[in-house]
Amino acid sequence: MNQQALSAFIWSVADLLRGDYKQADYGKVILPFTVLRRLDCVLEPTKAAVVAEFAAKTAAGINPDPFLLRKAKQSFYNTSDLDLRKLLGDPDHIRENLYSYVSAFSPSVRDVFDRFEFAAQVEKLAKAGLLYQVAEKFARVDLHPNRVDNHQMGLVFEELIRKFAELSNETAGEHFTPREVIRLMVNLIFVEDDAALSVPGVVRSIYDPTAGTGGMLSVAEEYLAEHNPRARLTVAGQELNPESYAICKADMLIKGQDVRNITFGNTLADDGHPTAKFDYMLSNPPYGVEWKKVEKEVRREHEREGFNGRFGPGLPRVSDGSMLFLLHLISKMRPAKDGGCRFAIVLNGSPLFTGGAGSGESEIRRYVLENDLLEAIIGLPTDMFYNTGISTYVWVVTNRKPDYRKGKVQLIDASGMWQKMRRSLGSKRKELSDTHIEEITRLFGDFEEADRDGRPISRIFDNADFGYRTITVERPERDEDGRIVVGLKGKLKGKPVADTKLRDTENVPLKEDVEAYFRREVLLHVPDAWIDHDKTKVGYEIPFNRLFYVFEPPRPLAVIDAELKEVTDRIKVMIEGLDA
Template identity: 80%
Template sequence: MNQTNLSALIWSVADLLRGDYKQSDYGKVILPFTVLRRLDCVLESTKDAVLAEEKAKRQMGVNPELFLLRVSGQSFYNVSPLDMKKLLGDPDHIKANLLSYLHGFSDDVRDIFEQFDVQTQIDRLAKTNLLYQVTERFAQVDLHPNRVSNSQMGLVFEELIRKFAELSNETAGEHFTPREVIRLMVNLLFIEDDAVLAKPGVVRTLYDPTAGTGGMLSVAGEYLEEHNPEARLTMFGQELNPESYAICKADMLIKGQDVANIVFGNTFSEDGHPQRTFDYMLSNPPFGVEWKKVEKAIRQEHETLGFSGRFGPGLPRVSDGSLLFLLHLISKMRPAIDGGSRLGIVLNGSPLFTGGAGSGESEIRRYVLENDLVEAIIGLPTDMFYNTGISTYVWILSNRKPEHRRGLVQLIDASGLWQKMRKSLGSKRKELSDAHIAEITRLFGECREAYDGKKPISRLFKNSDFGYRTITVERPLRDEAGNIVLGLKGKQKGKPQPDTSRRDTENVPLAEDVETYFQREVLPHAQDAWIDHDKTKVGYEIPFNRHFYVFEPPRPLADIDADLKRCTDRILTMIEGLSA
């Protein structure tokens, strides 16, 4: 059964809820019951053995927990004699028995259902006489791992969340990232380390500060398992949305990960992994979301800890926290001397160029470029995400660049690599095929300039190519007679005074001498101008699209005239026909 059919089957529970529940509340029932049925199926084959082991250890006066984990073969267990099918044998006590069954799970699972606030939904379903029917419907769905893989199960959860988000006018894209985008990012993250990752018994850590339902962590784990079954990826994450966190934690639990590594809370104000660094990191933070709610905590960390904290380089405007996530990830990089780190993050276009010299955004770009952290930026097609059609970019950063990448930034224009989806999902109308992912991965791996015909698709730049100096150009203040006004005291005595109404600025590339630029570009037009060097600021921006622009000369004027004449003649002929 594919995930679409499986989702449709689970979705049919909505028919039971209609009338007693608003559409926007369907997910409050369907998501936790789907998780419950999945866990129920996973434990099915070891149920009797776990109950026997629990009884034996209790009689011996021994804490059974470690023994039960071993017998269950999972990182969780359930000591209730009930399961979802047995619950159906006693309709009159369905509520009490269901709560008893939930209480039989180990602590981590009980926390998952607390995040879903499942007690409230059980009470509500019982009052509307729907609890038995809902339990019965889910008990009929076979979610055993032999029938539904972990990867397939993840897609089921994502599709359900997307549907619920649409019904409640929420933003589905805040919860998860399209799987083909994750596969691309994972490819780019691991490609330069394939030799290391292929070693037997290798262990690496992966972190996602905006984990959502755990899609990025899962795809990365699947990649490593496919390429080296003996390798192990220890996963860490943090998530703010309670339902997404619960699903992520359940998914990690089934995968045998340590779910204590998945933390609930706001990454900015409650860093769930303080002082910890990671080998790899992935993130798709929400686009253009303000950080006003946590502004006090972030500014305090910036001002008191500086570069010893996460936000030393600078703070972006409060209306867009995207670059805060980038700084957070950079702070989690393992020192280069200890092996270093690589990370991938999805951002919109704003972090590339928003903010002039001296602004928080520019200072953050300056920090990552002057410290040679940016390996590549890949421009994706529009209409790739569920909640927005805007252009998006994958940034790949590392503090252990291979020799051939040092001092360079690779820009890849992948905006033309896409195929149309058979059915749109929200704003998502395009997708990357396996061939497109392979092509982008190849371009990145080769790290050289490449063209598709005359159009560039991969370009290499020095870090300094994105830097500039903003100089302040002053013009003298003149009195009513047109004479230059001079300063009368202090350092300004005898010097021309600037006319603030005629003040201007110029951006000079870092590679160019400021005086040479000034003499060539400014003095021919304003011979009385001068530079106020005290106001000079260094800025950085990455004008991505400009570097891939290909000039197309206009058509010859004669051809345009000929087209206009043909059009005019056709209109005149039509008018003559009407008047005839």
């Protein structure tokens, strides 16, 4: 059964729920039952052995947990002799038996169903007389990994979540990222490490602070398994949405990961991995979303802990918290002396340029660039994500740049690399093909300037190219007779008094001498001006689109005139025809 057919089959359960459930609540039933059936199928081959082992070890007074995990050949187990199909043999007691079956799972799985609030749905289904029919429907489908692999199962979950999000007018993009975007990000963080990752038995860690349903972690695992089956990737993550968290945790359980590393809660307010450092990280945080709910906790950490905490460099405006996730990831980087870290994060355009010199956003960019952490930024096409059509950018950040990249930043304009989807999904109308992903990865790996169809698509800059000094230009106050007013006391005594109405600012590129700029651009026009050096601030911005702009001269006037004449002549003929 392919992914589309499987999604359609599971979605058909909605026909049973119609009338008793609002459309927006279908997912509250379908998602946990899909997870339950998946776990049911995974444990089926070892079911009898686990039940027998549980009885033997319990009778002997021995803690059965490690023995049951070994028998189950998974990182979870179920000690009940029931399964979803057996439940159907006793229709009159299906509610009680279902509770008994779910409670017999190991604690990590029970937590998954608690996050789904599964008990409340079981009660509602039983009351409506639908519990048996729903259970019978799911018992019919085979979700064993031999039939539906983990990658395919991930796509099923994403398809279902997208449908439920559309029905409830929620944003599906809050829950997951398109798979081809994740594949690009995974390529970018691994591409320079292929040699190290091919070493037999190598172990690396990866983290996603906005894990959603676990798609980024899954694709990273798949990449490493494909390139080096003997390598091991330990995953960690945190997720705020209970249903997404439950799916992510269930997915990691099936893959044998330590699900204690998947934590629940708000990453910014309550870091689930406060002391951990990682080799790789991936994230697609919410952008353009205010962080007012966690403002108290974030400001307290910023003020009390400074650079010993996560938010030392500065805080962005409350209306957009995406740069807080950038700082959070930087705080999780494995130190360079211990091997270092590379991560990729998707951001909108705002973090590139919002905020002038001295603002929180500018100070964050300053910290990233002056510490030589930014390796590359890739501009993606519009209409790539399910919940927004705006331009997005992948930042690649590392504290272990190769020597040839040190002090440099590569910008890649991939906005023209896309193919139209056969069918739009929400706001997503475009996708990256395998060829596009390979080309972007090659451009990043080559680290060279490149053009395409006469336009630049890869450019390389010094870190300092993005910096500037904002200088305050003062001019003297004058009395009614036009004479310059001078100070009468203090440090201004005998010096011209600045006229605040004439005060102005200039942004001077960081690489340029301030005095030379001032003489050329200011004194030439206003000879009485001076710089108040006490007010000078350093700022950083990355004007991505401007740096790839190619001037296109207007067409010759004669050509435009000829086109206008052609149009007016045509209109004239039409009018004459009407008169006739």
